[in-house]
Amino acid sequence: MKLAARVNQVPPSLTLAISAKAKTLKSSGIDVCSFGTGEPDFPTPQHICDAAKKALDEGKTKYGAAAGELALRKAIVDKLQTANNLSYSPDNIIVTNGGKFSLYNLMQTLIEAGDEVIIPAPYWLSYPEMVKLASGTPVIVETIEANQYKITPQQLQAAITPRTKLFILNSPSNPTGTVYTPDEIRALADVVVQNDILVVSDEIYENLLYDDAQHLSIGAVNPEIFQRAIICNGFAKSYSMTGWRVGYTAAPDEIIKGMVKVQGHSTSNVCTFAQYGAIAALTESQDCVKQMLSAFAERREYIYQAVNSISLLSCPKPYGAFYVFIDISKTGKTSLDFCNSLLESLQVAAIPGIAFGADSCIRLSYATDMDTIKKGIERLDRFVNSL
Numbered sequence: 001m002k003l004a005a006r007v008n009q010v011p012p013s014l015t016l017a018i019s020a021k022a023k024t025l026k027s028s029g030i031d032v033c034s035f036g037t038g039e040p041d042f043p044t045p046q047h048i049c050d051a052a053k054k055a056l057d058e059g060k061t062k063y064g065a066a067a068g069e070l071a072l073r074k075a076i077v078d079k080l081q082t083a084n085n086l087s088y089s090p091d092n093i094i095v096t097n098g099g100k101f102s103l104y105n106l107m108q109t110l111i112e113a114g115d116e117v118i119i120p121a122p123y124w125l126s127y128p129e130m131v132k133l134a135s136g137t138p139v140i141v142e143t144i145e146a147n148q149y150k151i152t153p154q155q156l157q158a159a160i161t162p163r164t165k166l167f168i169l170n171s172p173s174n175p176t177g178t179v180y181t182p183d184e185i186r187a188l189a190d191v192v193v194q195n196d197i198l199v200v201s202d203e204i205y206e207n208l209l210y211d212d213a214q215h216l217s218i219g220a221v222n223p224e225i226f227q228r229a230i231i232c233n234g235f236a237k238s239y240s241m242t243g244w245r246v247g248y249t250a251a252p253d254e255i256i257k258g259m260v261k262v263q264g265h266s267t268s269n270v271c272t273f274a275q276y277g278a279i280a281a282l283t284e285s286q287d288c289v290k291q292m293l294s295a296f297a298e299r300r301e302y303i304y305q306a307v308n309s310i311s312l313l314s315c316p317k318p319y320g321a322f323y324v325f326i327d328i329s330k331t332g333k334t335s336l337d338f339c340n341s342l343l344e345s346l347q348v349a350a351i352p353g354i355a356f357g358a359d360s361c362i363r364l365s366y367a368t369d370m371d372t373i374k375k376g377i378e379r380l381d382r383f384v385n386s387l
Contacts, residue, residue, distance in 0.1 A: 001040040010129040014355035018339065020152075022349035026163065027258050030041040030333045033376030035364035038174060040240040042295075044277075045288035048239060051201055051280035055273035062272060066264040068095025068248070068254070075282045076248050085220040086231065088250050094259045095270050099204045099234030099247035105266075106156050106200060106249060108228060109135035109258040113164040120151035121357035122325065124174045124202070128357075132152045139164070140357060144322050144329065145316055149176040153187045157195070166198045169218060172205040175363040176325040177318020179209065182216040189218050189225040200230040205321040210297055213319040219250075230255060237321075238289050239281045247276045299366040299373055305366075312384050322367040325353070329360040331387055338362060342346045345381040365387075 010194070019036040026032045041232050067073065073090040080086040084387050096102040111134035118139045119127050128138035128144070143149045156167065169188065171180040180188070192199045199218055206215045219229030234247030249259060303324055307315050312330040335352035339362055341353060342348045353361030366373060 005060050005212040006133055009132055010014050013125060015351050016144050020353060022261045025347060030347055032349060033372050033374060034345045035221055036349045036351055038367060039242045040292060040367045041369055042292050044240050047284050048277045048280045052273050052277035058274045060276060060332060064269040064272045066269050067260050068270060072275045072279050076280050079282050080250055084273060086215040086217055091253060092250055092256055094249050095275060095385050096247045097267050097270050098231060098245040099236060099251060102247045102249040104233040105262050107131055107134040107260045108262050110166060114163055116161060116163045117276050118159045118164060118167045122175050123357055125355040126172060148178045148316060149281035150180055151180055153191050156188060156191045160195050164197050165201060167192060170202040172320020174321055177321045177323050179213040182214055185216045185218050186221050192228055193224045198228050200232060203231060203233045204237050208296060208322060209320050210300060211319060227252060228358055235278050235281055242279060244274045250254040252306055282319060299370060303366045303373055310381045310384055322365055324364050326362050327360060327363055331384060335359050335362050342383050348376050348379045348381050349361060
């Protein structure tokens with residue numbers, strides 16, 4: 001059976017593949033320390049679950065608008081205005097099946113053959129593949145650890161050609177945990193405006209910030225960039241709602257109208273009662289976010305210090321999200337060989353950096369309990385010292 005060429009040009013998700021392998025080992029009774037999937041280990045907060053249950057009891061189980069429930073879009077508008085200084089109307093919002101589908105839908109709506117999309121590396125592994133599936137061309141710009149894996153305005157400018165349509169910005173970043181400062185965001189916005197291209201800002205980790213890190217949404221810099229900015233976000237990371245599959249995009253009218261068309265012919269609408277859980281997430285107490293952030297901060301400090309104490313390994317301090325991006329180049333192994341050997345010999349699941357465009361690194365997620373982190377890092381230390 002011959003599959004479409006577009007399917008054959010993209011690899012399976014290494015994150016999901018390794019996580020599935022770890023789960024299989026666990027199900028057979030093997031003690032696995034999993035640092036793979038970026039999924040908070042906390043339950044979804046009770047008030048969010050209660051809101052969804054109430055919606056079920058009230059019969060909110062039917063088809064809804066392709067753009068999303070109006071009440072949720074209004075809540076998103078209020079959130080973007082209050083938290084991000086972004087002025088939208090509900091017509092500028094589409095609710096999607098998770099933050100991932102926001103980005104996929106956007107690529108299907110915007111990108112076509114011949115269009116180039118600039119992606120700083122290390123990148124979230126699905127960015128280039130989404131561009132390819134839309135027949136576009138990913139333009140990968142390598143960044144360096146010495147600059148905290150951030151693309152510079154000079155690098156962005158050098159990557160722009162007459163075919164450039166979109167620049168993907170992710171801050172706080174998966175996989176590196178880096179956070180662009182407000183001044184760095186403003187400088188990148190200037191390049192976007194000067195070259196009249198679009199920028200999509202993936203802000204799924206915006207609430208997970210440490211120390212004095214600040215999040216500035218690029219669309220809030222000035223009116224000129226606001227017209228060229230697309231904001232993608234969701235509820236999975238901040239509210240531990242990974243399985244709920246609720247995300248959203250905020251963008252100029254024409255883009256949202258196009259995305260609604262794509263969604264109307266693909267997923268129809270997002271699970272109706274799940275959207276009422278999302279409304280509660282935005283409009284009720286944010287104490288749950290603070291509690292999770294406090295736990296992540298403690299884990300971050302431990303794992304950062306522990307990794308940098310291991311011979312042959314090093315990692316920069318993350319200022320957002322819940323990942324450490326570890327340089328393994330001194331071990332002499334490729335990231336895939338390193339992770340496969342680590343999982344098979346000592347049952348520690350990590351994600352190879354090759355998935356993120358950086359074969360000299362691996363990614364560990366500290367969205368897991370402290371006992372697992374301590375046990376897993378001890379095994380990692382043993383593994384490296386055995387090489």
